[in-house]
Amino acid sequence: MPEIDAVRLNFSAQNLLLLNVTLGVIMFGVALNLTVEDFKRLARHPRPALIGVCAQFLLLPAVTFLLVWVLQPRPSIALGMILVAACPGGNISNFMSLNAEGNTALSVTLTAVATVGAVVLTPLNLSFWGGLYPPAASILTGVDVSFGRVFKTVTFILGVPLVLGMTVRRLAPERAQQWSQWMQGLSILLFAGIVLFALWANFRYLVGYVGVVFDLVLIHNALALAAGYQFAYWTDLPTNDRRTLALETGIQNSGLGLILVFNFFDGLGGMAVVAGWWGVWHIVSGLGLSFYWRSRPVPLVSPRQP
Template sequence: MDSALTTVGLPIALAIIMFGLGLSLTPDDFRRVGRHPRAVAVALACQLLLLPAVCFGLVKLFDLPPLLAIGMMLLAASPGGTSANLFSHLFRGDVALNVTLTAVNSIIAIVSLPVITNLAIAHYDQSETVSLQFGKVVEVFAIVLVPVAIGMVVRATAPGFAARADKSVRIGSAVILAVLVVGILLDRREDVGEYLADVGLVAALFCAVSLVAGYVAPKALGIVEGQAIASSMEIGVHNATLAIFVAVEVLEATEISIPAAVYSLFMFVFAAAWGSAISRRVGARATTAA
């Protein structure tokens, strides 16, 4: 991608998105973990344990090239995105749980993202080509967490402004991600057909499995419907912008960002379709019960 987009635009884009997340957070969102420990624990277990395992199985099954495989694992390690809250709201999920999961998972990712990504780099013996060093990790999450903290301060001191800005920032976040995806695909346009052939099916399957597993696993463990929907959206709608930022700015390998870009092409369509399917099923069940 163009250097101005990567060195200036990408960090600013990520900061805006995380500031928007901060506008939706209050300290009570973190305290809510103690009030709903089971739902939070199940969702985080899916996010931190199940997703990387599923993703690793897919990249091995389809024998992805090393850098694309690392990109998929980086995506799997990325926390839920702010758009998960919107999808949860649209399809009757517990939005408060979404906000809590996004907040907690973004902090946990300070440790889990570099661990999972470095394990993938080591597995594919790419440490001489790319590396995620601790100092760079600190820089990444300063860019992630500082805007969140600023957004929370704005929410606490100027709640009216935060409420008015929330919708605009959410729309802006979606536009920013779209621009990033287009920029990446244009930058690699000579190879984009090959990349789509290599990683398109894997990304689509991973997206579908993430959404379904994020709903089925909590339901199987007795989590209520609204919280299961929230979990599904949180697990299926990743912070692709963060994955792209780490790939391009930290690992300095645009090819590693390709899976996140391709995943984004499926993510919103699949989340909308899955949410609609769940809503219809829940509505039909409610009608039958009545």
């Protein structure tokens, strides 16, 4: 098979549109649980959320860049890792945080804040960190990945559904509550469907190349989970907040990553396989970790708390 940097995964315009719409539906479901009061509460008690945003958009991209610099993977794989780290947290982390006896309210708030922040920070991080790594920078300069184009795409996929969902919640709260109950489970199925649908269309490439990125994704995801937890520990957050920040940092919106790969990089092999395999693996690792923590009740007083 051709070298992974030369592979282009095939995805039709109709399938790409379906991916965009599906991710928009997922974000709409998340937004049905959000109100303006959630953001006001964040303004009154901003510290945990600010720490979480820093872990997602500052710490994880920096850790990813160091990992890429040390391991020196193929250029398209390196850029795929940077892209995943630049994406906001995935909304399935809300369910995992609840299951892990974390701070679910903080998880939902971080999902909302990260979604809004991603409109600017995802293209910014992709351009900044990708540009610092010369092999990846050569890919960025070869395609039109302008900040404005990525900004528009992320706004359409994440920002618009967020506003619509919050509007429904404000105008018809009972209807929003009814919809959100069944959309929580549906969102997990839709997310898994996004990844599987994208990869099924290129199954032979997945089988041929997943072994190339298998260990890299495992290491990358483990570092993301550990970095989120340790950052919360170092900043003296209680145990349930630490669990939530670990999951928020380690569960990335790889569905958005796949859409950006197909929109801007013509399905570049290494990037697509990294984003696709991350989308499969982080469900396994996140659920496994959440069930492990579920078996270990949160102490009433955090070890570093007075």
